[in-house]
Amino acid sequence: MGYAVVDVETTGFAARWSDRVVEVAVVQLDEAGRITGEWCTLVDPGRDLGPQHVHRIRAADVRHAPTFAEVAGALADRLAGRVVVAHNLAFDARFLSAEFARAGLDVEVDGLCTMRLAGGRRSLAACCAAAGIAPGTAHSALDDARATARLFATMLPVPAGVEPFPDLGPGPGVTEVAEVRRGVAAPTSPGHAPVALARGDLVVFTGQTLVPRDVWLDRAASAGLVGRGWVTKSTRVLVAADPFTLSGKARRARAYGVPIVPEDDFASMLDALRPAFEGASKP
Structure with a gap:
């Protein structure tokens, strides 16, 4: 069966209202906790990016990124048949469930939370430090998913009875799309002709x-x-x-x-x- 460790970066906290996912990553593990694959993409949220000082994603970075609807099928395929894992799962699951719903895929994301398995409301960085794991760059979806995967591997075996993510089969957004990751070269400004201002403008x-x-x-x-x-x-x-x-x-x-x-x-x-x-x- 294996596991799918997920992390999302978002425009804010209102998953079912105005906020959207701007980056999503999946790190796949086998039943022994060994990494077998990873996937990550930036997502065009269709709105401003919110606290850019936190996630450090620029609007230029997502200019050519797919929408969530366009990656929904690719993401679902990477979760199918696996137990979803996240640090503070409630946050990631709330956003993923809302985004899947907007894409026409009726599924509630559930699984295991490494924060709860660690016995309290401690940050990913604090849990990794306690376990002797290098956390990587905070608020990068792929780095956070990798750190969570390494943390989760130290917690195996975990309680049984958690249902894996369902195989959704063909549906909206199942077409594979190009991943857009951080670091893609982009102009520093959109460019414009000089603007001469006048009093009263x-x-x-x-x-x-x-x-x-x-x-x-x-x-x-x-x-x-x-x-x-x-x-x-x-x-x-x-x-x-x-x-x-x-x-x-x-x-x-x-x-x-x-x-x-x-x-x-x-x-x-x-x-x-x-x-x-x-x-x-x-x-």
């Missing part, structure tokens, strides 16, 4: 910028710009923490042809605008 911000948004709004106002919370056809630029962002504001900006610029470029635009604005402000 409307600017909008999206994402968690390095400089707090209220600071940017103050700087924009001091240069004669008008900050708005939404994108319209009159918006001059959308300033983004991640120019490849999949946020609703970014989608609207692309539809309207509004330039999306990183905050460094916006700072340069402000520097270019400020002298003209200050000159125009003098009596």
Whole structure:
């Protein structure tokens, strides 16, 4: 039968509402706990990526990634007939069940939780440290799945009676798709023609910028710009923490042809605008 150790990275915690899986990994083990295979892919969540400072996945990384529906069959095939294992299984299972449901596959994910088997609510890093296992890079789905697999192998044998993941057979999304992993070369910005700002231009911000948004709004106002919370056809630029962002504001900006610029470029635009604005402000 064997085991399938899974880990997911997500946009947040609301599995059955607005949040989505952005990376999923499976490490397959035989009944003795030996690794027999592994699989991992980034996933296009169809929305912004949430706490990018946690999972370190950029919007550019998922530009060509498959949707969950496109990998659902490939994932299900790798789980079929195996007991699913995860650290904090409740979290991973909740997201996988919700994503399978959206893909038209009615299945509730269940299995074994290494956090519970370890006897408490300890993090994967803490459990690995106690077992003398190198945890790898935290919040990387494949590294976390590998670490969980090594941790789980130290816990065998485990209680019997856990049902393996079902063989779902042909269904939506069963076509094998290309895996997209971290580290794929991607441009650092989408590229755009230089934007010349003028007094009264409307600017909008999206994402968690390095400089707090209220600071940017103050700087924009001091240069004669008008900050708005939404994108319209009159918006001059959308300033983004991640120019490849999949946020609703970014989608609207692309539809309207509004330039999306990183905050460094916006700072340069402000520097270019400020002298003209200050000159125009003098009596």
